Amino acid sequence: MSAEVRLRIRFSKLGKIRFIGHRDLARVWERAIHQARVPIAFSQGFTPHPKISFGLAVAVGWESVAEYLDLMLVSQMPSLPPALNVALPEGIRIQDVIELEAKPKSLSSVVSRAEYSVWISPAAGTLSDEAFTLALGEGLESILGAVQVPVTRNKKGEEFEEDIRPLIYELGLASSGLEDHSCSGRRIRMTLATQPRVLRPEEVATALTLGGLACEVSLVRREAQHVLVDGMTVDPMHRSVLGLAGAA
Amino acid sequence: MLPRVRKPARYIGGEKNLIAKAHEGAEQVKFLLAFPDAYEIGQPNLGLAILYELLNERDDCLAERTYAPWPDLEEQMRSQEIPLFSVDTHMPAAAFDVLAFTLPSELLCTNVLNMIDLAGLPVRSSDRLGSHPLVIAGGHGAFNPEPLSEFIDAFAVGDGEEVAVEIADVIRRHRADESRESILRDLASVPGVYVPACPPSGLVEKRVVASLADYPYPKKPLVPVTEVVHDRLSVEIFRGCQRSCRFCQAGMVTRPTRERPAEQIKEMVRGGLASTGFEDVSLLSLSSADYSGIAPLLADMVRDYSSDKVSLSLPSLRVDAFTVGLAADIQEVKRTGLTFAPEAGTWRLRQVINKTVTDADLFSAVEGAFSQGWRRIKLYFMIGLPTETDDDVVSIAKLGRAAVEIGRKYHKGASVTLSVGAFVPKAHTPFQWAAMDRPEEIFRKVELLKGAAGDRSVNLRWQDPRTSVVEGIISRGDARIGNVIEAVWRKGGVFQEWSEYFDAELWLEAMADEGLSADDYCFTERSRDDPLPWAHIYVGVYSDWLWNDWQSAIAEAITEDCRWSDCYDCGVCMEFGVENVIGSGRPRVRSA
Numbered sequence A: 001m002s003a004e005v006r007l008r009i010r011f012s013k014l015g016k017i018r019f020i021g022h023r024d025l026a027r028v029w030e031r032a033i034h035q036a037r038v039p040i041a042f043s044q045g046f047t048p049h050p051k052i053s054f055g056l057a058v059a060v061g062w063e064s065v066a067e068y069l070d071l072m073l074v075s076q077m078p079s080l081p082p083a084l085n086v087a088l089p090e091g092i093r094i095q096d097v098i099e100l101e102a103k104p105k106s107l108s109s110v111v112s113r114a115e116y117s118v119w120i121s122p123a124a125g126t127l128s129d130e131a132f133t134l135a136l137g138e139g140l141e142s143i144l145g146a147v148q149v150p151v152t153r154n155k156k157g158e159e160f161e162e163d164i165r166p167l168i169y170e171l172g173l174a175s176s177g178l179e180d181h182s183c184s185g186r187r188i189r190m191t192l193a194t195q196p197r198v199l200r201p202e203e204v205a206t207a208l209t210l211g212g213l214a215c216e217v218s219l220v221r222r223e224a225q226h227v228l229v230d231g232m233t234v235d236p237m238h239r240s241v242l243g244l245a246g247a248a
Numbered sequence B: 001m002l003p004r005v006r007k008p009a010r011y012i013g014g015e016k017n018l019i020a021k022a023h024e025g026a027e028q029v030k031f032l033l034a035f036p037d038a039y040e041i042g043q044p045n046l047g048l049a050i051l052y053e054l055l056n057e058r059d060d061c062l063a064e065r066t067y068a069p070w071p072d073l074e075e076q077m078r079s080q081e082i083p084l085f086s087v088d089t090h091m092p093a094a095a096f097d098v099l100a101f102t103l104p105s106e107l108l109c110t111n112v113l114n115m116i117d118l119a120g121l122p123v124r125s126s127d128r129l130g131s132h133p134l135v136i137a138g139g140h141g142a143f144n145p146e147p148l149s150e151f152i153d154a155f156a157v158g159d160g161e162e163v164a165v166e167i168a169d170v171i172r173r174h175r176a177d178e179s180r181e182s183i184l185r186d187l188a189s190v191p192g193v194y195v196p197a198c199p200p201s202g203l204v205e206k207r208v209v210a211s212l213a214d215y216p217y218p219k220k221p222l223v224p225v226t227e228v229v230h231d232r233l234s235v236e237i238f239r240g241c242q243r244s245c246r247f248c249q250a251g252m253v254t255r256p257t258r259e260r261p262a263e264q265i266k267e268m269v270r271g272g273l274a275s276t277g278f279e280d281v282s283l284l285s286l287s288s289a290d291y292s293g294i295a296p297l298l299a300d301m302v303r304d305y306s307s308d309k310v311s312l313s314l315p316s317l318r319v320d321a322f323t324v325g326l327a328a329d330i331q332e333v334k335r336t337g338l339t340f341a342p343e344a345g346t347w348r349l350r351q352v353i354n355k356t357v358t359d360a361d362l363f364s365a366v367e368g369a370f371s372q373g374w375r376r377i378k379l380y381f382m383i384g385l386p387t388e389t390d391d392d393v394v395s396i397a398k399l400g401r402a403a404v405e406i407g408r409k410y411h412k413g414a415s416v417t418l419s420v421g422a423f424v425p426k427a428h429t430p431f432q433w434a435a436m437d438r439p440e441e442i443f444r445k446v447e448l449l450k451g452a453a454g455d456r457s458v459n460l461r462w463q464d465p466r467t468s469v470v471e472g473i474i475s476r477g478d479a480r481i482g483n484v485i486e487a488v489w490r491k492g493g494v495f496q497e498w499s500e501y502f503d504a505e506l507w508l509e510a511m512a513d514e515g516l517s518a519d520d521y522c523f524t525e526r527s528r529d530d531p532l533p534w535a536h537i538y539v540g541v542y543s544d545w546l547w548n549d550w551q552s553a554i555a556e557a558i559t560e561d562c563r564w565s566d567c568y569d570c571g572v573c574m575e576f577g578v579e580n581v582i583g584s585g586r587p588r589v590r591s592a
């Protein structure tokens, strides 16, 4: 039984395929794994399931260059990345694969922050580009400088107010607009909490609007996910994260 | 726009094996294949998949797809003036030469109009100009084209494989033409094509592909990236059906039976699985267990795939062809749902409809299923059939109870679902002259059934009989029904196949406004002298034969399956120069 191989995969979800949901994404992976004849391990029991565990869900409509999943195989497969890339639909591509030595903690429990590129444009379209960029910069500054950033949320039909300031780590205008992208709007960078809950970039845009700058999000791209190890942030493939293994 | 709608994945295409060719110049004829229902319903459609691949394989053609936008997207499209677009490349409909609809069911008619309108075209054919794409329709709805004849430029009747290419040739020849007239005239001369603006002097004969072996499509099916109704590999094992169930339009209009050779089926399954990663295979046809070599075919497939977590399903199983051995074969690979369709509660009524399945056949199939591990089965019935009595109705419940009893021998929790639909007479069938029951009568019969079911393990499901009335109006409708369809569409009646959008009142109002009555279209028996609106469409079955068969029905006399009894001369084989092609050449023996 020692032949089991545990892999962690980082992949991207770009272009039109960003509109599929988490369940669809899971099925797309299962099917690609099947088609590429990956020697995936199956759970025991009446209805065996392939051993795939996904990290944090990526919202419908978001792009990402930093999605993670773990696989368990029954034997090695050196050709796995190219074989899977052929079987996956356009827009989903494997970026990196590493082998894990022991059973890792689940991705969604260790990841505590995520970094995003967020394209934001003025809601009404009345502002010129320069004026909007200026106002955006000020808006972001004032959020960062605030002690509290209250927004109203809706949970099970009940409205309540929540301070999202503690969930915001970094905010700022990005230096350039990622020229490969045809998306409209000004790009900003955000690092936001995923624990105790995932703060969505759209909520920051809501806070900006409440602060007097009517704007909307035209695209979100997750750029990185972070794990906090001894006060340092590292990505989920970093050695020190894998060292977090143990509590199997 | 897409971030603001529900289920945006419906509109992105993005399937694996997508072809997405570049749009080129004058030689290339561009088809936008349109399915008038939501993506998740239309994506698995086999006819569309065949045409998509077949047309794209040709250098001189291109095909992309579009589906009915859900009302939330439609609202966005209309407010932002975005026209109907292809899911493949998001090209607007106007970039194509042809908007080619497949017409799967009557209730989707208003969606067809809505899509023509969203494409930016006048809905009425006569208002369209030479610069507009042609609007063509095929599929089951083309067998009675009259209700849509004001809106569709040309109907392709019968199998589409050959005629699609011939239509493309006509369009290419007329590239430079300004007028729509000459191209329509030319289209009307293509066999199997009906152009309402150029009425044919004789009959329009349906097209028939003589050998399925010539069309091993789809070879590389599209693999959806989001949920669809049949998310699996479908391989058509034969086309047509000779059973002659008298209510069944599909059986009548797709004759004769043409089987795909077993070797090709296996090859298509092998190639299809390899190119898609699907784990489920469905062997499609109108009555899959009737495939002449079904037992060895299944045995081979079970052998080839049992270690591979591939599941196999046979939709449309005939009760009398479902043996324990077959049950064991299917179940060995992976268990899927099982539905049998005895259609009527008593042997008497089954003779009337020519579904020659005895109670004993049904019970042995049910026994086969439960004994092989199934716990739930579904039985499909129609009510409101010609000559039906209350005893026939109550017998449906009795059959359900008896089936549950059989199931309990094997599992404590065995259950049976009785799924009941109202009978709707269809064009080109022996029942095309029959009357259907009024909704009140159907409701009464459903109550009767509820009272007789009397067992918690017998579940009853039935359809809103008012949808059947609308289906009935359109299925045997004439050109006047076109105004009704347009009126319903103009009042916002789209997605009428969906219970959350179906609105019976809209239809009844529109009928009244046109001075028409459902009585004439649905509830009155037609006589032999009544003109049939679809009389100009010839499916190969003589009208006299249909009439005589209707008379036999009333006399409770059955018509044998002509593959293994004598030919009863319905006309279809002679007329089309094809004979029933039976793949393995080994006639089956029926258990009935």
Ligand code: SF4
Binding pocket: B241, B242, B243, B244, B245, B248, B249, B250, B251, B252, B286, B287, B318
């Ligand atoms: S078996 Fe009967 S109901 Fe089924 S396709 Fe054939 S004719 Fe139609």
